[in-house]
Amino acid sequence: MADVARLAGVSSQTVSRVSNGYENVNEETRQQVLAAMKELGYRPNSAARALKRGEFRTIGVITFNLSTTGNMRTLEAIATSAAQEGYAVTLLPVAVPTQDEVRGAFSRLGELAVDAVIVIMEVHLLDAVTVSLPPHVQVVVADSDAGDRYSVVDTDQAGGARAAVRHLLDLGHRTVWHLAGPAESFAAQRRADAWHTALTEEGRVPPALVRGDWSAESGYRAGLLLADREDCTAVFAANDQMALGLLRALHERGRKVPDDVSVIGFDDIPEAGSFVPPLTTVHQDFAGVGRLCVEGVLRRMRHEGAEHGTRLVPTKLVVRDSTAPPPADSRQGGSAGDVASADGELH
DSSP states (O other): OOOHHHHHTHHHHHHEEEEEEHHSSSSHHHHHHHHHHHHOOOOOOOHHHHHHTTTOOEEEEHHHHHHHHHHHHHHHHHHHHHHHOOOOOEEEOOOOOOHHHHHHHHHHHHTTSSEEEEEOOOOOOOTTTTTTOTTSSSSSEOOOOOSSEEEEEEEOOHHHHHHHHHHHHHHTTOOOEEEEEEEHHHHHHHHHHHHHHHHHHTTTTOBBEEEEESSHHHHHHHHHHHTTTTTOOOEEESSSSHHHHHHHHHHOOOTOOTTOEEEEEOOOOTTTTGGOOOOOEEEOOOOHHHHHHHHHHHHTTSSSSSOOOOEEEEOOEOOOOOOOOOOOGGGSSOOOOOOOTSSSSSO
């Protein structure tokens, strides 16, 4: 800074005002200082400025799975929203969602100097009595069943699943099969519960659910099971990737979509409209989730009265060509409920 001041012919205080963006410097002097900074390759010391101001302009993000579409799009939305507010994002992936790993992640983020933390925690963890987040850290949680213990932002999982089931029932299908996500996933459980409730409220017998792991390959394996069932005319897949694998399995087994079987997904990934046929799906507003997460941690940092509890971001059903009324001969017959195994799942 002293070198810049000498070259520009100004005081170090003036250089400090220019580097910090203060407006009480006339334009000619500002340009002299900026030119000197450029010539000398001077850059303000962000660490020193952070210590002086008491903030680092950085938000930490802890996530336990970078392979799922939902987590990646949520992370992208958080990074975009943070940048718009002038904040950087420090990402800390955690392989195993345990209490020790959670503590370790927060310790590492503390060493990396962040102002607040967003946790993308799809798995059932924060609802366990033994797991808690450090009380002194400003935290917002995305996609979790944390209840009123923390500030939570989530997609309306249940509302989206109900819309999917209602759409298929309104088309005339007697029941709807469900290709569920992994059992440890909060989002998968919410969608499966809503599917089951929506059917029972309409007096329909829910078939045994088929479980996948979010991947297209697991959807394909599940699809081979469902394709052999002539009483399966409609399937609600818990995400679009599994729906993609399901479409392949149905095609290989000669079951036409949507003439023989209607398929609906969840997420509305950018490629959903390019599936064959284009996929009817539930659209998630990932940008809205990211924006609310960033707004939430900023409110907590500024002590603006951020409350605990869950803020839900609405979903929207996007109807494309993969759903249609069932074949005429399938509208009569018995219940699909007799296929349930002892644990309520089809294997």
